[in-house]
Amino acid sequence: MGEDSLLLDNQVCFALYAASRAMTAAYQPLLEPLGLTYPQYLVLLVLWETDGIRVSQIGERLHLDSGTLTPLLKRLETQGVIERRRSAGDERVVEVHLTAAGKRLRKAAAEIPKALLCKTGGPAEDLVRLQKTVRKLTQNLLDSRKESNP
Numbered sequence: 001m002g003e004d005s006l007l008l009d010n011q012v013c014f015a016l017y018a019a020s021r022a023m024t025a026a027y028q029p030l031l032e033p034l035g036l037t038y039p040q041y042l043v044l045l046v047l048w049e050t051d052g053i054r055v056s057q058i059g060e061r062l063h064l065d066s067g068t069l070t071p072l073l074k075r076l077e078t079q080g081v082i083e084r085r086r087s088a089g090d091e092r093v094v095e096v097h098l099t100a101a102g103k104r105l106r107k108a109a110a111e112i113p114k115a116l117l118c119k120t121g122g123p124a125e126d127l128v129r130l131q132k133t134v135r136k137l138t139q140n141l142l143d144s145r146k147e148s149n150p
Helices: 012-034 038-049 055-062 066-078 100-109 112-120 124-148
Strands: 082-086 094-098
Touching: 012 038, 012 100, 012 112, 038 055, 038 066, 038 094, 038 100, 055 066, 055 094, 066 082, 094 100, 112 124
Parallel strands: none
Antiparallel strands: 082 094
């Protein structure tokens, strides 16, 4: 590997980090009219798939701990987009539900994926392949972390 292995431009981690920052920045002008930040949008994507799920399930889907997720949920609740409720079956469990305003936001956000695709400048097939590759990388890294911390 040699000294070239320590060049910044040879680091996969930096390429992913820079791409993540650029992607988040690309979303910002699309989400601003909706009054959402990128992390809030991610929470809503999860809830638009499955309304009324546990906070812990949202955290698992987004790879976020409760210290990061709780403030996001509080802000969304303050905006009137979600409601957090104790589960009827288990008072220890908190479920997150979309309000009518949160459901309306889905319709308002419907064009965001297409607008973002235009910003990438590439064909959708390239992004699908990239998504699969990055998901595989993520899973491999998560699996290796579990193996080293049994």
